[in-house]
């Protein structure tokens with residue numbers, strides 16, 4: 001069973017997060033590599049488990065990407081968090097943010113596995129049987145993951161900006177703050193691009209399935225709200241030159257909107273996307 | 278006055294404000310129930326707040342003048358803003374780079390070549406252009422040769438392409454709203470229809486061709502949920518069968534710019550359902566048309582065939598009966614499976630019902646739509662992609678390589694450069710240049 005593998009993945013991510021944390025707190029740079037190794041090992045197993053589940057669904061002659069209920073979306077979200085961080089900053093192997101990412105992925109996956117969600121492979125209703133579904137969900141979740149990364153960097157930014165004690169370390173924390181500011185921006189550019197693609201592919205799919213590319217359904221509306229907040233952030237930064245705290249704050253607000261789009265809408269508001277629950 | 282207005286319209290502040298207001302509009306639209314009748318708001322919120330919501334159009338916010346004018350303002354703002362800045366950007370793109378500006382760039386690399394190495398200078402230019410593109414070469418004071426490079430300058434057009442595509446998308450949506458329509462068509466197998474039921478505003482609309490449902494098919498997963506359904510349609514114009522097509526979920530059919538989507542279906546009996554009724558030892562048969570009240574023999578109660586399902590939990594078709602025994606109160610609802618060899622769900626009795634004959638057919642629900650704006654909207658989508666690429670993923674860099682003759686036939690080479698936000702692309706390029714230059718020595 002593919003979901004059995006996920007227990008191991010949770011473990012690897014946890015170990016990775018822990019070692020990253022140790023590397024950060026005790027400034028042991030060489031530990032970063034080990035942490036990366038553990039996390040990447042988890043990521044590899046995670047990828048195998050996703051592909052395996054896909055294969056399983058084919059063997060059950062249901063044949064569909066593992067992306068269409070709440071459990072599967074969580075598992076994919078966790079995968080996307082690691083994937084996006086790898087793309088956007090892994091080469092520098094940052095300790096605190098690496099720790100945040102690994103723990104976040106671990107937490108999401110643990111919640112998916114042990115949160116009592118339905119994990120069976122269920123057949124799809126006809127409207128969901130579309131290749132657009134795959135592109136739509138993948139792009140949206142890569143976007144959410146990038147925003148999660150931006151959120152983590154923003155939290156760390158606040159954390160570091162506060163602990164900027166005077167003395168020898170000041171320069172160090174200033175450099176850190178600059179790096180994080182840069183990372184927030186980079187994560188959000190990736191997220192904004194992916195979310196834009198997600199909204200567009202969703203619109204094309206809705207047009208072919210329901211005959212309306214946009215119907216102001218709550219999930220659509222909330223993804224638009226999220227998109228607007230990040231558009232606002234990008235303009236504030238690129239055109240008005242905002243930086244540091246204000247951008248970090250906007251990144252936090254934006255991620256709250258992401259969370260509401262993902263969880264809040266599914267659980268609190270009715271609509272087309274309610275099948276996710 | 279006019280220039281103040283123009284400044285306001287072209288300001289990025291207004292952009293931030295309108296983006297914010299749109300987000301607030303969406304917030305209201307998802308948190309405040311939409312499209313309910315007036316009484317609903319009155320009951321839920323009280324007279325005065327309800328009146329305010331109603332006046333402002335918050336009960337139907339996405340079509341309220343308030344919300345639409347924010348979208349209008351955003352479009353104006355975008356257009357004005359782009360018009361104001363675009364000429365400057367275009368001028369920049371066309372201009373030749375001036376060495377004066379490049380000399381002020383931060384110095385990145387410095388290398389001295391002795392006389393022996395000076396020969397390798399000859400292929401300096403081709404080495405540089407392999408990594409930086411075609412340079413503008415200028416000879417400055419003290420016989421210094423400047424190689425000036427601008428990389429990724431077209432990226433500057435990205436934001437304008439993005440803004441343009443947003444305007445295109447909004448225009449497409451407007452087009453659809455003004456000239457489009459949407460309605461439903463429900464057809465039984467064999468039936469031809471050409472009158473749509475519109476829901477917004479409510480009404481009816483004749484098409485200038487007819488649609489015949491030749492066949493409807495639905496397949497089920499083992500657990501009884503529908504797997505796929507499809508309608509085989511024939512389009513009839515002026516009495517001629519013009520085209521046949523299959524309409525599936527996720528696979529609509531377009532005829533004369535009007536698109537048909539498979540949206541729902543309903544099981545219907547062809548004629549009456551034949552029921553077998555047993556009371557004590559006696560058995561009767563009963564012909565029961567859908568939704569018609571039938572008295573049971575000897576006036577011992579009544580039954581109505583209330584609903585049909587073509588597949589219940591994978592057990593095949595079933596009939597829902599509303600049944601009232603003699604002297605009973607409210608009718609009781611229960612299901613009877615059409616396949617009488619299966620174990621039946623419990624029945625209240627004393628009459629026991631079985632389905633003797635059920636000839637099922639389907640009516641197919643089609644959503645019918647005309648929207649001249651869709652392709653405009655899609656064009657906007659496509660335009661957005663290169664816009665994003667240019668704005669965010671093309672690194673913009675400026676480089677200058679100065680070659681200064683030194684005494685004794687040697688040269689000094691200095692590299693100046695700046696990059697935009699994409700620091701890593703810059704760093705990588707710098708490392709590459711360093712490698713190339715060191716090969717010279």
Ligand code: HEM
Nearest residue numbers: 231238239287288289292351354355358436439443668669
């Ligand atoms: C609806 C949403 C909008 C989106 C998605 C959007 C998107 C963008 C993007 C992605 C950039 C690129 C930033 C860069 O790389 O420099 C940008 C720049 C810009 N935007 Fe927007 N924008 C929107 C609305 C507006 C509006 C309403 C204005 C009106 C004033 C505006 C004014 C600008 C300006 C002045 C720039 C900088 C252009 C430059 O660097 O030459 N934007 N926008």
